[in-house]
Each structure stands twice: as C-alpha cells, then as structure tokens.
Amino acid sequence: MTGIRLHAPAPGWAIDADVVVVGSGVAGLTAALRCTAAGLRTVVVTKARLDDGSTRWAQGGIAAALGEGDTPEQHLDDTLVAGAGLCDERAVRVLVTEGPDAVRRLIETGADFDKTADGEIALTREGGHHRRRIAHAGGDATGAEISRALVEAIRDRGVRTIEHALVLDLLTDAEGRTAGVTLHVMGEGQHDGVGAVHAPAVVLATGGMGQVFSATTNPAVSTGDGVALAMRAGAEVSDLEFVQFHPTVLFLGAGSEGQQPLVSEAVRGEGAHLVDADGVRFMLGQHELAELAPRDIVAKAITRRMQEHGTENMYLDARHFGAEMWEERFPTILAACRAHGIDPVTEPIPIAPAAHYASGGVRTDLHGRTTVPGLYACGEVACTGVHGANRLASNSLLEGLVFAERIVEDIVAAAPRVAGPPVPHPAPVTLPLPVAGARLRVQRIMTAGAGVLRSEASLREAAEALDALHSDALAGGTDDTKAGEPGVDSWETTNLLCLARVLVAAARRRAETRGCHWREDHPDRDDRDWRRHLVVRLNPDRTLDVRTTATHDFPPTSDAPGSAQ
Numbered sequence: 001m002t003g004i005r006l007h008a009p010a011p012g013w014a015i016d017a018d019v020v021v022v023g024s025g026v027a028g029l030t031a032a033l034r035c036t037a038a039g040l041r042t043v044v045v046t047k048a049r050l051d052d053g054s055t056r057w058a059q060g061g062i063a064a065a066l067g068e069g070d071t072p073e074q075h076l077d078d079t080l081v082a083g084a085g086l087c088d089e090r091a092v093r094v095l096v097t098e099g100p101d102a103v104r105r106l107i108e109t110g111a112d113f114d115k116t117a118d119g120e121i122a123l124t125r126e127g128g129h130h131r132r133r134i135a136h137a138g139g140d141a142t143g144a145e146i147s148r149a150l151v152e153a154i155r156d157r158g159v160r161t162i163e164h165a166l167v168l169d170l171l172t173d174a175e176g177r178t179a180g181v182t183l184h185v186m187g188e189g190q191h192d193g194v195g196a197v198h199a200p201a202v203v204l205a206t207g208g209m210g211q212v213f214s215a216t217t218n219p220a221v222s223t224g225d226g227v228a229l230a231m232r233a234g235a236e237v238s239d240l241e242f243v244q245f246h247p248t249v250l251f252l253g254a255g256s257e258g259q260q261p262l263v264s265e266a267v268r269g270e271g272a273h274l275v276d277a278d279g280v281r282f283m284l285g286q287h288e289l290a291e292l293a294p295r296d297i298v299a300k301a302i303t304r305r306m307q308e309h310g311t312e313n314m315y316l317d318a319r320h321f322g323a324e325m326w327e328e329r330f331p332t333i334l335a336a337c338r339a340h341g342i343d344p345v346t347e348p349i350p351i352a353p354a355a356h357y358a359s360g361g362v363r364t365d366l367h368g369r370t371t372v373p374g375l376y377a378c379g380e381v382a383c384t385g386v387h388g389a390n391r392l393a394s395n396s397l398l399e400g401l402v403f404a405e406r407i408v409e410d411i412v413a414a415a416p417r418v419a420g421p422p423v424p425h426p427a428p429v430t431l432p433l434p435v436a437g438a439r440l441r442v443q444r445i446m447t448a449g450a451g452v453l454r455s456e457a458s459l460r461e462a463a464e465a466l467d468a469l470h471s472d473a474l475a476g477g478t479d480d481t482k483a484g485e486p487g488v489d490s491w492e493t494t495n496l497l498c499l500a501r502v503l504v505a506a507a508r509r510r511a512e513t514r515g516c517h518w519r520e521d522h523p524d525r526d527d528r529d530w531r532r533h534l535v536v537r538l539n540p541d542r543t544l545d546v547r548t549t550a551t552h553d554f555p556p557t558s559d560a561p562g563s564a565q
Contacts (some may be wrong), residue, residue, distance in 0.1 A: 001176055001372075001424035002540045004232045005169050006494060007433050011196040013181050017160075018041040018530035019411060020181055020199040021165045022226060025055035026143075027379030027400030028092055028205030029150035031072055033109070034408035036159050040415065041465050043197050044161040045183055047206075047221045049145045050154065053219055054207045054380065055397070059264035059332060060126055061136035062106075062401075064099040065393035067123045070131045072096035073182040079395060082128040082294040084533050085387025086239070086552055091385040095395065095402050102401040103135060110149035110443050113137045118267040125269040126393035126486060127247075128294040134394045140330045142263050146397065152276045162197075166488055167206070167225055169234040170375060171196060173420030178374025180422060181229075186488060202379040204362060204370075205400070212496050212503070213355035214447040217246055217262045226381035228495035231502070231538040232431075233368045238383045238535045238554070239360025240499065241506040244391055244516045245452050246356035247298040248274075250349065252340060257443070261336040262352050263316060265393045268292055270329065272318035275348060279317070284348050287356070296390045299353040303452050306352070328413055336367035353452050357396060359387040359508075359516065363535065363558045368407035378403040385554055389515025390530025400565050401458040421435035429540065431494055433484040439493040441469060455520045459508045466501050473497075500537075505532045505544050 021032045024046035035042040046053070065075045065535075075096040080087050107113065113135045114122040123132040137145035154161065164186040166342035170178040180198040206226030210218025222422070230302040250261040266272070268291040273281050282305050287293035302314050318326070323345045326334045337344050362370050362377040364384050369375055378384075379400040387398050420461055450464025472495075476483050513519050531552045537545045549555065 001172060001234045001425055002429070002514055003427050003539050004429045004431060004538065004540065004542065006322060006491055007430045008168050008182070008491070009183065009194045011194050013195040014055065014195055015043065016147065017041045017197055017199040018415070019043070019201045020045060020197040021203045021205060022152070022181065023205030023207060023379065023381070025205060025207055025316055025379055026146055026150065026397050027398060028203065029154055030404035031203050031378065031407055032159050033150070033157065033204060034405055036157055037409065040411070042159055043199070044154065044159055044163065045165050045167055045181070045197065046163055047166050047225070050151045050161060053217065054222060056147040057144045057217065057219060057262065058268040058397060059262055060394050061142045062103060062128050062136040062146070062249060062397040063129065063133050063392070064135065064398055065096060065105045065133055066100055066103065066121055066135060067132055070133050072099070074108045074131060075099070075133060076559065078129050079386070079392045082390050084390055084393035084525070085301065085388065085389035085527060086449040086515070086533065087386025088554060092408070095386050098402045099398045102398065102405060105161035106146065106149070106401060109153050111137065111146050112149070115387065117479060123458070124266050126265040126290070127268065127292045127298060128392045129292070134266065136266065136267065138331070139257040139328060140266060140332045142319055145212060148205045151304050157172060159434040162400045167229060168194070168228055168491065170372070170427065171198065171422035172233070174423050175420065177420070178372065179420060182426045183523050184488065184491070185274070196422070198422065200374055201411050202375050203368070204341070204375070205379045205404070208358045208380040209264070209473060209496070209499050210355045212442065212446050212500050213451065214250070214257045214443040215260050216355040216415060217249055218262060218355070221258055223492040223495050224499040225492070226377065227361055228498045230370060230372070230375065230377065231498065233372050235372045235375060236537050237361060237502065238533050240358065240503045240536065241510050241517050241534065242359040242387070242389050242515055243301045243355055243503065244295055244357040245295045247353050248316050249297055249354035250340060251352040252335065254312055261340070261349055263333055263349060263465045264330070265295070267316065267318055267330060267333065267522070270321070270520060272316050273320070274298070275315050275317050276304065276309060278313050295393065296391055299452055299516070300518055302353055313352040315351045316351050317348040318344055319346060319348070351508055357391055359391050361390065363557060364510050365552060366406065367410040368403050369410065371557045376407045378407055389517060429542070433490040434469060434473045434477065434485065434497055435483055438469050439496060442466070442493065442496050446500050446503070450507055453505055453518055453520055456508065459504055463504045463508065466497065466504060469497060470501065482515065495541045502536050502544060505546055506536060509534055509546055
C-alpha cells in the first residue's frame with residue numbers, strides 16, 4: 001500500500017456487500033450478474049448512468065470463432081500476430097477457447113445479434129482477422145445492444161446499483177486486504193456526497209483512459225479512474241505505452257477536441273477503401289491484408305501519408321456500397337456523418353487517427369487478480385496479457401465477457417470471506433489537486449508529445465510539462481493559478497495527470513517501435529532487448545518505480561484463489 005489518497009472528505013455513509021463492481025460496461029455488468037446468480041450481495045457503482053460507458057459506443061462487434069471452418073486456434077494466431085510478440089499466449093488461449101460459449105451465454109442473457117437469411121449469426125471481418133468472425137447487432141450498434149441486454153438483466157434481477165458515482169479510493173483492512181471503496185455520488189444517485197461500500201472483493205471494470213488525449217473515441221467518463229485508484233492502492237500496472245489509435249475516426253477539423261465519432265473497422269471489413277485526396281489507395285502493397293491490416297499498421301500508414309501530403313486527414317471511400325447497404329448495415333455511422341455535413345453515399349469520408357483503446361492497464365493473472373489482495377480488474381482497465389502491443393479488432397468485448405466470468409469463479413471459490421473493518425493507512429498522503437485548467441493542458445501535452453508519433457524529444461518535453469503540472473499541484477498552485485477544490489473535475493484531472501506521467505515514462509523507456517507504440521527515433525522492433533513488459537508501481541513518495549520483466553511473460557500476481565499477493 002502506498003498510503004496515497006485523493007484529497008476528499010471522509011465518508012459520511014456506508015453500505016455493506018460481498019462484492020462491489022465498479023463500472024457498468026460489458027465486463028462490469030457480466031461480473032455483477034454472475035456474482036448475483038451465485039448468491040453474493042453485489043453492488044454496482046458507475047460514474048454516470050448504467051449504459052453510459054464505452055461498451056455502448058462499440059460499433060464493430062464481438063470476435064469469436066463461431067463461423068463454419070473457423071477455429072479458436074485461428075483466432076489465437078490472428079491475436080498473436082496483432083499483439084506483436086507481447087501477448088501472453090495462455091491468456092489468449094483462454095480468450096479464444098472460452099469465448100464462443102461466453103458469447104452464447106450473452107445471447108441467452110438477451111443480446112440479439114444480426115442473423116443471416118437462414119437464421120445463423122451474421123459474421124463480418126475486421127482488421128487483422130483472416131476470417132469472418134465478428135458478430136454484430138443493429139448493423140453497427142453492437143455495443144448499444146449488448147449494453148441494453150445487460151442493463152435490462154441487471155434491473156430484472158434487482159442488483160443494487162449506485163449511479164452518478166465517481167469511485168475515489170480503495171479501502172483495506174488491517175492485513176492489507178481489500179475492504180471496499182470510497183465514492184462520491186454526484187447529487188442524482190441514492191446518496192449524496194462521499195460514502196463507502198464495504199466489501200471483501202472489489203472488481204474494477206472502469207474502462208479506458210482515452211480522455212488523457214485531446215481527441216478520442218472514448219466517452220467523457222473515460223478518465224482512467226480505475227487504473228489510478230489501483231496505483232494509489234499499490235497495484236502494478238503494465239503496458240500503458242500501448243495506446244491504440246483507431247485509424248478511421250471522423251475528421252471534424254483541425255483542433256477538434258473531446259469525443260470524436262468513430263467509423264468502424266467493419267466498414268473496411270465490408271470493402272471500403274482508404275484513399276488520399278487524389279483517390280489513390282495507399283494501403284495496397286503496404287500489407288497483405290491492405291485496408292484490413294492490424295490497426296497499428298493502418299494508423300501508421302495514414303499518418304505517413306498525411307505527412308507526405310502535408311494534410312491533416314485521409315479519406316475512407318465506400319460510395320460503392322450504395323444507399324441501401326449504408327442504411328441497413330451502418331445506420332449509426334451514416335447518421336453521424338450526415339449530422340456533420342458528410343454523405344458517405346455520395347462522397348468519401350474524411351478520417352484521421354484518434355486515441356481509442358488502452359491495451360495496458362492494471363496487471364492481472366488469468367483470474368483477474370491484481371497484485372493487491374481482493375482487488376480484481378477486467379475489461380479495458382485491466383492488462384490480462386491478451387492484447388500485447390496492439391489489440392486485435394473486436395477482442396475487447398470478448399475479453400470483458402470471458403475474464404469477468406473467470407473473476408466470479410475465483411470470488412466464489414474464495415467465499416465465504418468477510419472483510420475486516422477498513423483501517424486508515426498509518427501515514428496517509430493526500431494527493432494535492434491540480435491547478436485550474438490542468439485537464440486541458442494534460443490532454444494537449446499528451447497529444448503533442450505522446451500521440452501516434454513519438455520520439456525521445458517529444459516525450460521528454462511531455463514529461464517536463466507534466467512534471468511542472470505535478471509540481472504546481474504540490475506547491476498549492478502558482479501566483480496566477482490556484483489549486484482546484486475537491487470535486488469530480490479535480491479528481492478526474494488528478495487521475496489523468498497520474499496516468500499521463502506513467503504512460504510517458506513507459507514510452508520513454510521503450511526505445512523501439514512495436515505495435516501501437518511508434519518511436520520515430522527507434523523505428524525498428526527490437527525483440528532482443530524489448531520483447532518484454534514494463535511494469536510500473538507508484539511509490540509512497542509519489543515517484544514512479546518502472547521495471548522491466550525478464551521475458552515477455554508476466555511474473556505471477558498471486559499464489560492461491562482469492563488471495564492475490
């Protein structure tokens with residue numbers, strides 16, 4: 001335990017549970033449903049409404065070997081290739097072998113996937129996949145359908161939920177084991193102000209951290225709260241340098257910030273072409289799969305072409321689909337484009353890469369156990385080893401499903417365990433709050449220095465600028481800008497600043513190009529020195545401990561079910 005906490009009031013109320021699940025995407029709600037079915041008192045805490053996380057924004061679908069002629073082994077091979085030598089093959093094998101049945105259980109829960117004329121699940125292709133294995137719903141509204149089904153099931157089963165609540169810090173007992181969380185309810189939930197949920201098991205399913213960059217496909221709630229909480233609790237994180245930039249995000253003009261509309265990889269899977277302003281298909285000859293190459297390759301190719309042409313975007317041409325296909329297969333994307341004055345039926349779509357998915361996160365084992373006893377993580381907040389240096393398209397929803405179920409198996413195996421009463425750390429350190437305007441500064445620093453293209457010079461400048469923000473906070477502000485007041489915005493900014501510093505530290509250390517980490521000054525992949533992971537821990541003095549694993553395998557996190565060490 002670090003003893004580091006957010007600067008927040010003491011809890012004014014508390015409830016008891018067996019498990020508290022933080023987050024309400026596919027991973028969190030799957031875990032909550034399985035825990036409830038096992039008879040465990042379960043509480044779901046979510047920062048907005050139950051259906052406001054990243055899951056409902058997922059367009060493409062969920063990958064699993066469900067089609068005729070496809071096998072888990074082929075799915076495994078495609079995942080390992082995309083992961084660029086850093087996937088944990090054991091984790092990937094768990095994903096691809098348990099995945100098909102997990103999808104079937106999701107269908108039993110109520111998710112309605114698109115069907116073919118003969119009633120089979122309709123499957124499409126996306127980047128990095130050699131077969132059609134992406135199940136989708138509502139054409140391009142897969143996440144929305146999965147979220148609808150899971151939220152409906154949660155409500156039907158009467159699972160206790162606390163909406164509009166930002167999780168703050170982990171509670172621990174006298175033995176250092178998890179004893180629950182503190183949280184702040186934002187006025188519209190069941191309670192007001194700061195409170196606590198006491199529980200011997202905490203499942204982090206808080207999603208990603210895309211808001212650390214200026215432009216992202218992530219919703220506003222994706223501020224990395226789970227990773228930051230875990231680090232303050234002493235957990236190890238890994239692979240944060242591997243942030244996937246989605247290649248085809250609707251380009252809204254120079255300087256556009258915040259959540260940007262995604263143009264799903266499935267559009268390319270159905271035959272759309274990437275072209276420059278002259279209509280040239282520049283992916284031909286770049287990779288055997290052309291537009292369907294893994295995302296890091298496509299994002300790099302787009303960025304290179306933009307540099308060569310001195311432009312800020314490329315184009316996705318799917319005019320040959322025709323109006324009927326656009327309206328039936330991609331109604332969400334069609335509406336988003338038209339809302340911004342672009343008609344993909346008659347003109348190419350302007351696109352550019354934007355921050356999309358964090359392949360790294362809180363380090364876990366194959367049962368979702370972190371290095372903090374009783375603390376679990378699944379979904380985008382976790383680093384299971386499945387994604388390696390670059391996530392294969394549509395593996396994320398599947399990872400959330402599979403590992404949420406494995407977490408519940410472990411929690412049930414460890415029950416009954418009663419948490420000891422939460423105790424304060426003997427020497428707690430309260431994190432100072434960033435100065436006003438720091439959030440926007442963090443995002444612009446990260447976009448400029450740690451985006452698609454990185455170098456020692458850009459990363460050093462980013463590190464210095466982030467350190468200056470950190471120092472300003474420690475000093476209580478400057479003459480011009482005072483430190484913020486405790487509240488949701490300042491707590492989220494504290495989390496973003498923490499994660500930005502970790503990401504930049506790891507990106508500076510990894511002196512190679514691999515997967516979605518692209519170093520201009522080290523353009524080649526270096527398996528001899530860098531086919532290994534960077535593991536980061538927060539020290540009690542607020543400095544970062546960055547170490548390199550001996551091999552591409554992660555060291556174990558725990559020795560026995562339910563007792564991560």
